[in-house]
Amino acid sequence: MNIPLNYSLVSSNPDLAEHPGMRTLSLLVRFALGGVFLIAAIGKLNSLTTFAGEIANYGILPESWSAVAAVSIAWSEMVIAVLLYAGAAVRGAALLSGALLVTFLIAIISAMARGLEIGCGCFAGSDQTVGWPKVIEDVALLAGSIFLVYFPRSWAMVGDLWGREEDRAR
Amino acid sequence: MNDPHQTQWREPGAPASPTAVEQARVPSPWGVAFHEARLLVLFVALIATTYMIFAVDAPNLAYKRRVPGGDTTKVETPQGAVVDSPLVSLPPDTPVVVNPADTLPKVDTVGSATLAAAADSARRANDKRYRDSVEKARRVQSTIDSTARALEVSATQSRLEKLFVDNAEINTETAKKIFDMKQLGAIWLDARPEHEFDEGHIPGARNFYAEQWRSRIPELLPLSREKIVVYCGGGECTLSHELAEGLRAIGFKRVVVYTGGTAEWSAKKYPLVK
Numbered sequence: 118m119n120i121p122l123n124y125s126l127v128s129s130n131p132d133l134a135e136h137p138g139m140r141t142l143s144l145l146v147r148f149a150l151g152g153v154f155l156i157a158a159i160g161k162l163n164s165l166t167t168f169a170g171e172i173a174n175y176g177i178l179p180e181s182w183s184a185v186a187a188v189s190i191a192w193s194e195m196v197i198a199v200l201l202y203a204g205a206a207v208r209g210a211a212l213l214s215g216a217l218l219v220t221f222l223i224a225i226i227s228a229m230a231r232g233l234e235i236g237c238g239c240f241a242g243s244d245q246t247v248g249w250p251k252v253i254e255d256v257a258l259l260a261g262s263i264f265l266v267y268f269p270r271s272w273a274m275v276g277d278l279w280g281r282e283e284d285r286a287r
Numbered sequence: 288m289n290d291p292h293q294t295q296w297r298e299p300g301a302p303a304s305p306t307a308v309e310q311a312r313v314p315s316p317w318g319v320a321f322h323e324a325r326l327l328v329l330f331v332a333l334i335a336t337t338y339m340i341f342a343v344d345a346p347n348l349a350y351k352r353r354v355p356g357g358d359t360t361k362v363e364t365p366q367g368a369v370v371d372s373p374l375v376s377l378p379p380d381t382p383v384v385v386n387p388a389d390t391l392p393k394v395d396t397v398g399s400a401t402l403a404a405a406a407d408s409a410r411r412a413n414d415k416r417y418r419d420s421v422e423k424a425r426r427v428q429s430t431i432d433s434t435a436r437a438l439e440v441s442a443t444q445s446r447l448e449k450l451f452v453d454n455a456e457i458n459t460e461t462a463k464k465i466f467d468m469k470q471l472g473a474i475w476l477d478a479r480p481e482h483e484f485d486e487g488h489i490p491g492a493r494n495f496y497a498e499q500w501r502s503r504i505p506e507l508l509p510l511s512r513e514k515i516v517v518y519c520g521g522g523e524c525t526l527s528h529e530l531a532e533g534l535r536a537i538g539f540k541r542v543v544v545y546t547g548g549t550a551e552w553s554a555k556k557y558p559l560v561k
Contacts, residue, residue, distance in 0.1 A: 209322070216324075235453050
């Protein structure tokens, strides 16, 4: 069987993204991912100094950059959460969340490789340390982000208010 | 007949795939995602920068330090550290030293003896007011100093408490700070055999040989909520790590390992008792 060079799951099944089941799944993934980032962002914004200390514990960035990194990550998570819940710029928010998760994975694996037993800094008030459960959790969230890049269309999207068609998967 | 929309992988009855031309026009999902993400990154950078500049509770940076509630002044603590301290204004009833001449009665209406007595009285009153104002200023300065010391101690205590939450490994300098800061309430456990413990141990430490900790779990469990510092001989000795692992396995959440052990402790001439 000949497979064309421009084959992709989405473009050769344009109706797949519009299938009600797929839209429902996309909605669930959106809300789940948005919820995780919302809770993380609120906790971090309430205790930025502690979060900056947790970033410094990883020993990857210079200490003077910890504060900037803390503020940037916390607000990124908040923006991602708001966009996912609103259903606006879903692909961009999913890509940004994927980039953050990849960064977290690199930091956690680096800390594990160096034998550091430090708090992961994922959620404020949590004493979860770096380890394989955290890696698996982040990989699952990353899979959700990649899914949303391919299937951003779901119900209850802000773009539907003015009939935006740019996100329609072809 | 050839159907221009029919491709060789299409099953009969299946919907038509987009043609190559149509497919070339449609942006890929990742292309759209990158485009949107670029704008989001700019947006987040703007929010973060605004927050760092204007938020009072933004994390401290080396070049920016704010004290909520007002202006600050640099104060040097007795230990030589320079900290910010709120400006303190003197109470409104602080006496002001006045020129004695202002209190003297008019010369042309009073005799010289009365003048001398009045001048003497004014001078004594002045001296008293001066001493009182100096004393008040000294008390204010003392308040500033003690506030600065308390802030410094509080910051140090927070940093040390965080080490316990993170179950960190600590060096000799940090161990000494924890040892000196009695208000932390840390409990020291010596993981070496009893005969080594008897030869010399850190004051206040309790001996729990790492090879036998399991048999003493009933003694350890009451300490599960405390801050624990575990040490052994230092160097190649791994007993402290073994004991710490065991404590964490039975639910201890605040255990730090002092890796330097008695070797580095005694090298620094810190106290050991038999």
